[in-house]
Amino acid sequence: MTLKIGVIGTGAIGRDxxxxxxxxxxxxxxxxxxDVNEAAANAVVEQYGLDAVVYPDDQSLLAEGDIDAVLVTSWGPAHEQSVLAAIEAGKYVFCEKPLATTAEGCRRIMDAEIKHGKRLVQVGFMRRYDSGYVQLKQAIDEHVIGEPLMIRCAHRNPESGPNYTSDMAITDTLIHEIDVLHWLLGDDxxxxxxxxPRKTRHALSHMRDPQVVLLETNGGVLITAEIFVNCRYGxxxxxxxxxxxxxxxxxxxxxxxxxxxxxxGTRILMDWKDRFIEAYDREIQDFIDSVGRGELQGPTAWDGYIAAVTADACVKAQESGQREEIELDEKPALYEGQAVGQA
Amino acid sequence: MTLKIGVIGTGAIGRDxxxxxxxxxxxxxxxxxxDVNEAAANAVVEQYGLDAVVYPDDQSLLAEGDIDAVLVTSWGPAHEQSVLAAIEAGKYVFCEKPLATTAEGCRRIMDAEIKHGKRLVQVGFMRRYDSGYVQLKQAIDEHVIGEPLMIRCAHRNPESGPNYTSDMAITDTLIHEIDVLHWLLGDDxxxxxxxxPRKTRHALSHMRDPQVVLLETNGGVLITAEIFVNCRYGxxxxxxxxxxxxxxxxxxxxxxxxxxxxxxGTRILMDWKDRFIEAYDREIQDFIDSVGRGELQGPTAWDGYIAAVTADACVKAQESGQREEIELDEKPALYEGQAVGQA
Amino acid sequence: MTLKIGVIGTGAIGRDxxxxxxxxxxxxxxxxxxDVNEAAANAVVEQYGLDAVVYPDDQSLLAEGDIDAVLVTSWGPAHEQSVLAAIEAGKYVFCEKPLATTAEGCRRIMDAEIKHGKRLVQVGFMRRYDSGYVQLKQAIDEHVIGEPLMIRCAHRNPESGPNYTSDMAITDTLIHEIDVLHWLLGDDxxxxxxxxPRKTRHALSHMRDPQVVLLETNGGVLITAEIFVNCRYGxxxxxxxxxxxxxxxxxxxxxxxxxxxxxxGTRILMDWKDRFIEAYDREIQDFIDSVGRGELQGPTAWDGYIAAVTADACVKAQESGQREEIELDEKPALYEGQAVGQA
Amino acid sequence: MTLKIGVIGTGAIGRDxxxxxxxxxxxxxxxxxxDVNEAAANAVVEQYGLDAVVYPDDQSLLAEGDIDAVLVTSWGPAHEQSVLAAIEAGKYVFCEKPLATTAEGCRRIMDAEIKHGKRLVQVGFMRRYDSGYVQLKQAIDEHVIGEPLMIRCAHRNPESGPNYTSDMAITDTLIHEIDVLHWLLGDDxxxxxxxxPRKTRHALSHMRDPQVVLLETNGGVLITAEIFVNCRYGxxxxxxxxxxxxxxxxxxxxxxxxxxxxxxGTRILMDWKDRFIEAYDREIQDFIDSVGRGELQGPTAWDGYIAAVTADACVKAQESGQREEIELDEKPALYEGQAVGQA
Ligand SMILES: [Mg+2]
Ligand SMILES: [Mg+2]
Ligand SMILES: [Mg+2]
Ligand SMILES: [Mg+2]
Structure with missing residues (x-):
């Protein structure tokens, strides 16, 4: 049985x-x-020799397409609408992060999914499929190191582009740590x-870089997360x-x-696309296989919501310089107990 | 276009x-x-839910099967006949090592392929698809280390089974180094x-273990290859x-x-199947893609022949304790210049 | 010329x-x-076969001993008095940390030394003599990494004794980082x-363990220092x-x-005494050689003062949970420009 | 008690x-x-401010010097005579390698020492004092790895000088492995x-480089030793x-x-003098301490003899291209059972 997939958004990640x-x-x-750019959508069909119909928008694709599932790989602000439409149409949907640009948007998606009565949404947090993180998770779950007390992590890029702003250090960069660490620990x-810290001379004038984020979990684990997007070396x-x-x-x-x-010496990667290339493969293969079995196991809309709420508090803390509280709604029953995607 | 594949031999590697x-x-x-055991073949079809016909033997599969290509994954002594039959039928064939159990058998396969006029055979030397070896090859080809002078390598298994004999250290174990090093160096x-060396107490009484093989290439590179199949640790x-x-x-x-x-510390693998799992994936994907393009690029029948001749000389050297010469036929024109499979 | 040395305090570090x-x-x-325990002092003379006179106290040793220099290796609260007496006697003095238990005590020692007009005091911060830290210092000074922006460090012990209290995480443990990092950076x-963070189950009930200290330097470098004195593993x-x-x-x-x-794997040390054993040797050899040349170059009384003031603020921050300011007096001219001991 | 030491030969290693x-x-x-160059000897006395008498030759130094022991650090061909003279004078003697340039010379030194009735000679094989080799020895002796079966080693220099010849790869370079491996294994x-192997383009025309030496011990351990004295990188x-x-x-x-x-990356040393600097310190400190106790424990004349016989066979094997036997005299009773210097 081959899964028939529609793709909403044929930019870089969609094409990939x-x-x-x-x-x-x-x-x-x-x-x-x-794609919002229909020419781009047509070009992709040609480039990959796809036997696929090009639709003018997500609504028509969902209404008329011969599809079992969709990938939402448009730009972030468009995600919420496409995911809601997919749920409405009863289609499985893989949505790249962010699930929605606001916590409220994520809330609306959860409500729709809960109303539907079954998980339809997988969020694109690929690190959970990386072999290294999987080994960490396994070691923690097997109590190899006893109870976790602290995490030290760093997310470094050689260079940030001209449109990168200080808050994107949270919403585009740290967002991956926010998800994967909550999953590793089974904790919020x-x-x-x-x-x-002192700003690197390699950062553009409008932004702060590096930044150090201290996150505390409900279980008391203290996370020291460095974000450094102009670290030059890799x-x-x-x-x-x-x-x-x-x-x-x-x-x-x-x-x-x-x-x-x-x-x-050993080489350090320069391009982020090379770092998680196998995790992306496993993530999408898992989505295909899970849909085939009729039961998603990857990151959920609840995970997308947690990421959104946590990122909001981080941005607030960037501005206030103070410790900010992170408050989540109660976890809906639909999101209990999944294997890969859920703590 | 989906490639239709027949499988000759449904033992462990065939099923994998x-x-x-x-x-x-x-x-x-x-x-x-x-499969020689038809019940096994039927069981595999059921286990994987295959939409596949079970044939009584390789001849009937090749004659009647709806196939574009075959995998030969039977036991070694049966390889030559199946590969020759596949060439006769004009089918692409992926053959696990050994291509044939004798140099003469490999010669016969090359002759059949040359007569056919085009490469149909890929031999299952999967290490060429391992990311580490690919990086080594690239570094050598880019002259990062200048001309290679020596290679030190080791092939260690935790334990050898009761049927493992001293010559299998060459034909089953070193055979992978024989292929991958000749490819790395572009040299025979x-x-x-x-x-x-002193024998480990962990080896059974009928065998020598470890062994050290000194191979010299035509270009003067000296290879020190340790084979140690009861090393215990990994x-x-x-x-x-x-x-x-x-x-x-x-x-x-x-x-x-x-x-x-x-x-x-870091973990050392205990199971050889985990070591090259991604290389196996890439190897077979490359076979599928190459057949799709109508042009094989993986290890050739000539590579299988080199491995056979070299292994024969190694076994002779095991017995004589002397330096033994390795003499190859002239390289047929059909095998010049391929990308992945050929020096 | 052999330097004649008096030792004030023949406990573990004194004997070493x-x-x-x-x-x-x-x-x-x-x-x-x-030593306050005269029998202990006599036992040491016998154990090492020393040709040395045992004095009843530091005053008499300084007044009557045939000495060029003294080591102060008594317990911390006694250091200040012995160092002041040594300066008064015009003797070079190597004092184990802390130089004094209060910033005021350190201030008094600096004043006495300034009045004497020449450096007589070296403080026992041995890490500056460790080959690894020396290499770090050299790399920083040679601008191999550009301007330092952050430091991540950890100080872990397998186990703390029953008398270890939470503030000792600063005054006995972090004190070494406080000194060596200010030296590495040339910054205060x-x-x-x-x-x-969540407390380890291996810590005694009266204490917090681990702790994470965030130090900011005048130059804006952000230091994340983990102290974990019951980490078990090494x-x-x-x-x-x-x-x-x-x-x-x-x-x-x-x-x-x-x-x-x-x-x-590689072994991890369990005993702190093995970690800096060569640094201790170099530290004391440097003291001997420096006194021989008549010019100290090791850590100064000013370094001891910085450590004291910084440690006081850290202890205050332990209690307040708030960011605490660290304010130093102006640096006296006597302490400008030394090589090993001074930024 | 300070040991009074005479130095015969004030070249680089003597001065060091x-x-x-x-x-x-x-x-x-x-x-x-x-020193044969008396001006050099005088210069050394001045450079280090020694309170030492300069003698015209080793005989007069041994006859008239106020000495407890001597270091023989002249050029190799002069070692035998000085060591024999020291034994004759009943002085302890530390002799840099080679103990003598021939096996017969080593034999004469052993005979003299045996006649004297007590060990007086320590040979300068400093690697036994290197912390890494000491850890290896300890692990082997504690049966951490069971019985040793093989050793793989390499001795690489960035560059050899114009006077370096192929046989010096044995007599100057491999000689250290010859000693330290026989000590590690407790085997001859x-x-x-x-x-x-193929010769590097960086070697001068008159020499072979690299070389691979296969040594077999009496216990059956197979040693693969690479010598590569123009490896460039370190x-x-x-x-x-x-x-x-x-x-x-x-x-x-x-x-x-x-x-x-x-x-x-990490740095690789370029200068051999930096590699064993601490081993040299420990080696000479051990000689001083051992003489003080009246009982040498470092490498013996027998070790020097083994190195000479083995090196002779290696040079013969360089020339013959064949396997050459290594035959030792029976081990004299005087050389049984020492701790550091003896297997
Ligand atoms: Mg993703
Ligand atoms: Mg294979
Ligand atoms: Mg100290
Ligand atoms: Mg030496």
Whole structure:
């Protein structure tokens, strides 16, 4: 059984998912696409030799497309409407982050899904599918290090573009740590505080970089998260969980080592797209397989909501310089107990 | 276009390839299977829910099956006949190692392929698809370390089974190094000598373990290859290329690190099946894609022939204790210049 | 010329310095000792076969001893009086940390030294003599990483004794980071805040463990310092300096590696005394050599004062839960420009 | 008690030992020196401010010097005569390698020492005092890896000088492995074979470089030793012992790590003098302490003899291209059972 998939948004990430479904993964086929730029949608169909219909918008794609599921890979502000429409149409939907740009938007999506009575939404937090994070999760769950007490992590990019602003350090960058750490710990956030170290000379004048975010969870775990988007030397994701009995740490990406010119070294990636390439494959394969089984197990709308609420508090803390509280609604019954996507 | 694939031999490796084609990879579908044990073939069809016909033997599968290509995953002594039959039928064929159990058998396959006029055969040397070896190859080809002078490698297994004999250290174990190093260097072998260190107490009485093989290439590169199949501690593949300007080394498999009980460590794999799992995926995906394009690029019958001739000389050197020469036929024009499979 | 050295305090650290001067180092000889427990002092003379006179107290040792210099290795509250007496006697003095238990005490020592007109005091901050920290300092000073922006460090002990209290996490433990980081950066501290992660079950009930200290320097460098004195797995000192152009990190102590039982690992020290053993040797050798040249270059009374003021603010921050300011007097001219001991 | 030491030979290594005895170590004092170049000897006395008499030759130094022991740090061909003269004079003698340039010369020294009835000679094999090798020895002796089966080692220099010849790869370079591995294993050598990989373009025309030496011990351990004296990238000593239950490996020298410009790396030493600097200190301190106790424990004349016999066979194997036997005399009773210097 091949899953028929519609794609809403054929920008870079949309095209990348089309490529992997078409060339790398098993069990999926692109049958419908749409983009605000219809020429772009047509070009993608041609580029990948798709047997797919191009629709003028998400509404018509959902109403008329020969599809079992959709990927929402448009720009962030459009996500909420497309996801709500997909739920309305009873289609499974994989939505890239953010699920919605506001906590209220995420709330509306949860309400629609709850009303529908079954999970239809998977959110694109791919790190949960990364082999290193999966090993960390397993070690924590097997109590290899006892109870986790602290996490030290860093999210570094060589360079941020001209449109990158200080709050995007939260909403575009830290958002991945917000999700993956809450999943690792099976715990949610209680408060946040942001500190600004000395600014690097490599950052543009309008922004703060680096930033250090202190997140506290309900269980008392203290997370020190560094965001540094002009670190120059590479794309580098660090994560170390310090427990009562030991410490586990995310591996460096696999690289040959070189002895040359008085140095012993391994390469550091420069491009973020190379870092989680296998996690993206597994994420989408899992979506296809889960839809095939009729039961999603990836990150939920509730996870998208947690990310939104937490990110809002982080941005508030960026501005206030104070510790800010993070308050979540009660967790709806629909979101209890899933395997991969849920604490 | 989905490639229709027949599988000849539904033992462990056959089932594993069926699983990956069915669940992980893109563009292939199992339409025909056969096994000397027909009940096993039927069981596989059921287990994976295949829409495939079970044939009584390779001949009937090739004659009547709705197939574009076959995988030969039977036991070694049966490979040659199936591959020859596939060529005769004009089908693309992926054959697990060994291509044939004798150099003459490989020669016969090459002759059939040359007569057919086009490459139809890919041999299952999956290490060429491993990310670490690919990085090594790239570094060598980019002259990062100047001309290679020496290679130090090791092939270690925790334990060998009761049927494992000393010559299998060559034909089952070192065979992978024989292929991948000749590919890495773009060079063939000139001579070989085997030495026996003190024997481990963990080896059964009928066999020598470990063994050290010294291979010299035509270009003068000296390879020191350790084979140690009862090393206890893990499945461990080491490879280091020492060049005029530096040294490159294969990475350890990616693993989280742990600080606990006065030790800082990472896990070592125990099961060989975990080591090259992604290389197997890429190998078969490449076969599917290459057949789709009508042009194979993986390891060739010539590579299978080189492995057979070199392994024969190694076994002779095991017995003689002397340096033995390795003499290859001239390379047929059909095997010049391919990308992945050929030096 | 052999330096004649008196030792005030023959407890563990005093005996250790006597041992190294007697057996490992060049140019020093113990000629006088005293301890509040005179029997202990006599036992030490016998144990090491010293040709040394035992005095009833520091005053008489300083007045009558045949000495060029003294080591103050008594318990902390006694340091100030002995150091002041040594300055009064015009003797060089190496004082273990703390220089004095209060900032005022350190101030008095500086005043006495300034009045004397020349540096006589070296404070026992041995990490500045550790090869790893020296390499970090050199890399920073050579602008290998551009301007430092952040430091992440950790000070972990397997276990704290029953008398260890939460404030000792600052005054006994973090004190070493306080000194060595201000030296590394050539910068002093502006403010501090302390956070308490979830407490480990391995800590005694009266104390907080671990603790996370955020220190900000005048230059804007943000230091995240973890103190974890019941971490179980080892004595582990981590320090990573994050700069505009790259990151430098303290090495792990040198250890053979082991592949065994599915793990690849190196040993972690359990005993803090093994970690800086060579740094202690170099520290005392430097004191001996510096006194021989008549010009001290190690950590100064001003460094002792900075440590005291900073530690006071850290303890205040432990109690208040707020960011506390750190305010230093103006730096006296006597303490400008030394090489090893001074930023 | 300060040991009075005479130094025979004030070239680079002689001056270096004078420096360490004078500035770093405890318990020794240089009271007499001689050199074939008397002006050089006088210059050394002045440079280090020694209170030492300059003698015209080793005979007069030994006859008239106020000395307890001598260091023989002249050029190799002069060692035998000086050591024999020291034994004749009943003085302890530390002799840099080689003990003598021939096995017969070593034999004569052993005979003289045996006639004297007590060990007087320590040979300068400093690697036994290196912390990494000491850890390896301890792990082997504690059966951490079971019985050793193989050793893989490498001795690499960035560049060899114009006077370096192929046989010096054995007599000057491999000689250190010959000693330290026989000590590690508590085993002697049975046979040797030398292979020549492709020659690096960086080696001068008159020499072979790299070389691979296969040594077999009486206990059956197979040692693969690479000598590569124009490897360009650094001074690099590798040693890995492969046992029945696991593998132990010498650590890399401790170095800070750096993340910069897409590389994660540590420094590799370029200068051999930096690699074993602490081992040299411990070696000479042990000689001083052992003489003080009246009982040497470092490498013996027998060790010097083993190195000479083994090196002779290696040079013969370089020339013959064949496996050459290594035959030792029976071990004299005098050399049984010492701690550091003896297997
Ligand atoms: Mg995603
Ligand atoms: Mg294969
Ligand atoms: Mg100290
Ligand atoms: Mg030496």
């Amino acid at each position: 998912h089309i490529r992997r479904i078409t060339s790398n993964l098993s069990g999926g086929r692109i049958t419908a696409v749409t 956030y209680k408060s946040v505080q942001v500190s600004y 794309y580098d994701i660090q994560c170390e969980v310090i427990g009562e009995d030991g410490i586990v740490k995310l591996p460096e990406p696999s690289s040959i080592s070189l002895r040359k010119e008085a140095m012993f | 390839h069926i699983r990956r084609i069915t669940s992980n990879l893109s563009g292939g579908r199992i339409t025909a299977v056969t 072998y000139k001579s070989v000598q085997v030495s026996y 499945y461990d593949i080491q490879c280091e290329v020492i060049g005029e300007d530096g040294i490159v080394k294969l990475p350890e498999p990616s693993s989280i690190s742990l600080r606990k009980e006065a030790m800082f | 310095h006597i041992r190294r001067i007697t057996s490992n180092l060049s140019g020093g000889r113990i000629t006088a000792v005293t 501290y502006k403010s501090v805040q302390v956070s308490y 004595y582990d000192i981590q320090c990573e300096v994050i700069g505009e152009d790259g990151i430098v990190k303290l090495p792990e102590p040198s250890s053979i590696s082991l592949r065994k039982e599915a793990m690849f | 030992h004078i420096r360490r005895i004078t500035s770093n170590l405890s318990g020794g004092r240089i009271t007499a020196v001689t 050598y049975k046979s040797v074979q030398v292979s020549y 001074y690099d000593i590798q040693c890995e012992v492969i046992g029945e239950d696991g593998i132990v490996k010498l650590p890399e020298p401790s170095s800070i790590s750096l993340r910069k410009e897409a590389m994660f």
